[in-house]
Amino acid sequence: MDKDDIGFGLARLQQASHVSHMASWKAVKVWALHPPSRLETQASGGHSVLHRRVGLLAHQLGVFPLSRSSLFDKTARPSSSPPTMAPREEVDHTVIYHDDVAEANKMGVDVDEVAATRISEADMMRKSAEAFSMRSRSGLLVIGYMFVMGCNQAGYGVDWGVISGINSNDRWHDYYGFPNSGVIISTINALMQIGGFLGAPFLSCADVLGRRGVNFLGNFLVIIAAIMQALAPNLACLMVGRLVLGFGTALCTAPQYVAEIAPIHLRGRIVGIFGAFFQVGSIMMLGIMMGLTKFDSDWQWRLAFFIQAIFPITVCIFIYILCPESPRFLYMRGKKDEARRVIARYMTTSNDINHEIVDLMILQIEESIETTKAGFRATWDFRVFFTRAVWFRTFVLAVYAVFQQWNGGGIIGYYLAPALDTIGITKQLDQLGISLGSTSIYFVFTLFGAYIIDYFRRRTLIFAGLISIIVAQIAVTITSWQYNLHEAKTTAILTVVWIFLFQVCSASFIATMHNLYPVELLSLPLRAKGMGLFAMFQAIAAVIHNYGIGIGIQKVGYKIWAVYIVYNFVQIFLSYFVFPETSKLNLEEIDTIFETSGTRPVKLSIKIADAKAAKKKLDRQNATAST
Incomplete structure (x- = not known):
């Protein structure tokens, strides 16, 4: 499968250093796991929402919003400061997917900047x-x-x-x-x-x-x-x-x-x-x-x-x-x-x-x-x-x-x-x-x-x-x-x-x-x-x-x-x-571990788990500092 066929994601993972906003940011390239599927428009709050079923890891780690250009620009570099986080109460929990401008225009949807708002596994546990x-x-x-x-x-x-x-x-x-x-x-x-x-x-x-x-x-x-x-x-x-x-x-x-x-x-x-x-x-x-x-x-x-x-x-x-x-x-x-x-x-x-x-x-x-690459086959x-x-x-x-x-x-x-x-x-x-x-x-x-x-x-x-x-x-x-x-x-x-x-x-x-x-x-x-x-x-x-x-x-x-x-x-x-690490990883992240080309599943699973743990620790520190 060609790179252009499946898209390219750029996610920024936050590395906790201390409670303040003086934190380093590391750019991690994450390939979308699945070929483009059908585009859908959905009424949500009076606005059209563009859906695309792709496996991006960035939004699982709480990095939003991301501009469309940074999401698909393969040469993009991490910003020196963390991106602005959308307040929790303003985030619609509908999963929003991204596509390129050409396909978006065909659907009649204007896309200048979109937010990847996949709820994290930790939030799923909390909401449950x-x-x-x-x-x-x-x-x-x-x-x-x-x-x-x-x-x-x-x-x-x-x-x-x-x-x-x-x-x-x-x-x-x-x-x-x-x-x-x-x-x-x-x-x-x-x-x-x-x-x-x-x-x-x-x-x-x-x-x-x-x-x-x-x-x-x-x-x-x-x-x-x-x-x-x-x-x-x-x-x-x-x-x-x-x-x-x-x-x-x-x-x-x-x-x-x-x-x-x-x-x-x-x-x-x-x-x-x-x-x-x-x-x-x-x-x-x-x-x-x-x-x-x-x-x-x-x-x-x-x-x-x-x-x-x-x-x-x-x-x-x-x-x-x-x-x-x-x-x-x-x-x-x-x-x-x-x-x-x-x-x-x-x-x-x-x-x-x-x-x-x-x-x-x-x-x-x-x-x-x-979104599974394997899909259904006969019983x-x-x-x-x-x-x-x-x-x-x-x-x-x-x-x-x-x-x-x-x-x-x-x-x-x-x-x-x-x-x-x-x-x-x-x-x-x-x-x-x-x-x-x-x-x-x-x-x-x-x-x-x-x-x-x-x-x-x-x-x-x-x-x-x-x-x-x-x-x-x-x-x-x-x-x-x-x-x-x-x-x-x-x-x-x-x-x-x-x-x-x-x-x-x-x-x-x-x-x-x-x-x-x-x-x-x-x-x-x-x-x-x-x-x-x-x-x-x-x-x-x-x-x-x-x-x-x-x-x-x-x-x-x-x-x-x-x-x-x-x-x-x-x-x-x-x-x-x-044996890869699967604790507190959701289905898509586990798919990422096994299906991302050119990576070692065990090593990638540990990196994902470490990144999520670091983000959770930083969130906890920031919450403590704000109080």
Whole structure:
């Protein structure tokens, strides 16, 4: 695409030096990301407003007004003094776009000087907080859909608890005739991930059936799978049930829905709390399984599989009662008025469809649809993810999926029983108790992670998480090694303590990110298919991990922890160069990061985040000085 075809923007970013107006200004060239689209004229206050859908970063950082000449003059230099800022009350929050004089004249619009008045993400957060309160009827509605989506996530956690706990059950192993590590248990665990891989492409049906429709279908399949596993007369039937369970679970991924329906200022915390429901399901299941040990029959494990169906049944009953359809999906399907009603009902206390935040959300949705370079393709067409414009997003999704599966949590989730065997803890009730304790700790600190996620950048949390879990894994390896030498009970207890520490670090810094970061990486038209692709990457990584670790722990015992340590060191290196910063960046800025030619996405994301932080700091200093 030629430069003249897409236009050129010149933005001035303010660099804070002190409270006074003696501040330096840096010129930053920002390419418009999208080819010129249709021009529109719109009546606003009796005047025509010229719209053009282009991705300029300048107005996101509060630089307005800009003259038309400075906006499009490629040789323009920054002024020695900051441009005059339009008073907030005088700024119409309608997004104003720029075009050249020739095209403007064709439309009959006189353009001498225009103002770029894109509201910033910080202002969006503030306006969202002003518009919505949890202590209202709308707050109760949010709690309603969070209950349903929480059950959705808890259902996945129940399966994690079943497999983690049932691997300690001698009756289950005796019935089917295999040990708690090795090829068969690895295959059973891997089959769920293979089912997830097969089901992931169908997640793109969310753009056809709706977010709720796909979720309902997935939970219905999980119910069928739970019954198949509970009544399985042989190993083959059990394995088919695991495959169906994985297929259904792939369609139950609700982070995308939660991120799209949550009020903007609460999005990070709501997604984090949603993720914590995974542990609610796990804790409940592990507690029940401890009670089931008193049964002296095969119902000790068959009931556990039946209980898998409780949360999916709850979701199927209430999803169309308590959960609205995503306004983004409604808008994409042409139901614009209904989208406005959903936003007003669930994101404002007043339930006013003409509220300012409703207009802003609709503009954001509209822009993310109309300006994306990738655009829409057929539901089953994933080629867009391998085009020049999108390939780096795809690469980041793939690396993050591997990171999520291979950082060390899998051994605690699926193979804790054989891991505890290596340090002399072999009794079923002891193993279930430790599993319940570690899951409870994970739940508590996932809530803590949900609280802090809006206070730290995404990359900061990733690095803090990786470094801390490496420390915990080194400690586990050392004490396990010492137990192997001396069989001292103290070293076994210390190993359990380090496993708990791993859970604390992983939950505090990384767990909440798993349900938020992949969604943030994807623009709206890519989101449904992108999350399906992400689920496929997760499934591939999980199959390799679950199959390999199950066999590996049987072969090398405690030394398997060293594999995780090496991988996590590699992941630190990859994270530094691959994972861009997305915290407090809006959809257009994230598009800028990935789609601006000739730039490094990670480096550009950090610069944008730094610039916004500097501007926020200067605004705060100026506000203090003015008082």
